[in-house]
Amino acid sequence: MPKAAPSSFPVSALFGVVKPSGPTSMSVVNDVQLLVARSKLFAEADKLAKIKGKKIDRRRGKQGRESVKIGQGGTLDPLADGVLVIGVGKGTKKLNDFLGCTKEYETTCLLGCETDTYDREGARVRLAPWQHVTREQVEAALPKFIGEITQVPPIFSALKMDGKPLYEYARKGIPLPRPIDPRPVTVHSLEVVKWLGQDHSFTWPEKQMSTGEKEALEAALKGIQEDPTIKDDPETVLNNANPTAFVLKMKVSGGTYVRSIVHDLAHSVGSAGHVSTLKRSRQGRFVLTAGEEGDQECVSWETFEKALSDVGDVDADGWTEWERQVMQHLEVV
Template identity: 70%
Template sequence: MAGVLVIGVGKGTKKLNDFLDCAKEYSTTCLLGCETDSYDSEGARVRTAPWRHVTREKVESALDKFRGPIQQAPPIFSALKMDGMPLYDYARKGIPLPRPIEKRPVTVHSLELVEWKGSDHPYRWPEKQFSEDQKEALSKSLSGVADDPPSVADDAAPEEDAPDAVPTAFVLKMKVSGGTYVRSIVHDLAHELGSAGHVVTLTRSRQKNYVLPEATPEEGDRACVAWEVFEKALEDEGDADAEGWTAWEREVLDKIVVVEGPGGSANA
């Protein structure tokens, strides 16, 4: 993932929780036809599914189901714990879940299809694939906790699963509440479309009031320090001005927030 990262220094670390349970804005690219264990391109291919039937109009029509207050189940391949064990351990070891993964209330404030890439893109399904033993373990862990456990069997047509086939991709932009899994939105949307899908790019353009230029503007927004500023400073720190500050330090000072507290101040 790329994008906004909020850092706290000193007493400013006590304010970092404010940036967890807050509105965040993302842009993400969904690649259809393939589902992975992690719901993104870093994972292994779990199953393939048809994707040629999915059109821009069908995606736009399906998005409404994912707007507003929704109940969302975190991915089974996540670090969330159930009875003291991470969910991914149940899936990898083939241990049946003791109960369904609890859905959590989240809010999708906005969700839009902003770019239809079709087959004009460089993205491809991951080469790494689940073995039959791994698929069996995943099926076993999910058995008994849902009326209709998700399939882990490939069901794409041969021509869609061909090595030279370029699956459809599209870009979503969304503003969501804290605790929302963008990966799960993409995963569930693909299921709604009668396909499979996973995240291949993810950029956070807003975290509370810290934003990238492409974020939807709001009152009180603060610009972030570009990563290139630090890269350039590592190569050449530059000369200090009359007050003893270099250009990159001035850039940071312009964006920093001073947190007042007992015994003095700190930065975030």
């Protein structure tokens, strides 16, 4: 790991942050920037002088942000946690390298319920049988999702068709002018690492699509699907049993939709499913736990959260705890 000598500050750099589930990636970046803009590790002395004595206010986070350039190398959904690569200064020019790099994920699939976003934050689209699905059936279906495959992105996504986001067609009942273009991706590995069965606390989303919303989605899909009718399986609706869940681990190329893998896999075993949890454990060389030569572990979110509340005391060299933690995981650009 490149080390920054005291005489070389401020630096441009890359480092990884362990994003928690809940906040958006952009809010994490904005919070980190509030600290970065006030640190001699990253900011010029004249810029530090301008904000000296000004307290950190996360509600008015633009204060001081413009003094240091910062960005992230690949957004994580709010429900997801794990590796988020941060670039500071000239490090932002290296962030594109992480968009197409190899990534590793762990995700929990909950069977029996399909949502509009393919994850737990969406609304129920339909319920389907799940009691018949076994671990052996799921594992037998995995090979068709490994290797160079094509994926169809969710219709409730921001991808555009003829200048209009796909979700707009779905919400307004506008027929899609043509099928959604499939995307080539590579799934290097895919395996079931834990079969939870019914022994878990995951539940289907409470939010449900209204009749009007379902009709709008059906209208959007007409012409590109033989039968776009959306309906629940009546036996599933009446069944109060805990639905089956399992955990997948995968290593994929950039641009892969984990949500689509879960959605399509559930369909392939005669059910429906969505993502309940999602963790990115690797993004290029940045990882949660080092296991290969060259791996670079990330800084915990708790380190930044604590500093945002109280930056703490400085050591004999003038560094706070969060700065020391970042320097231990820093790649100087």
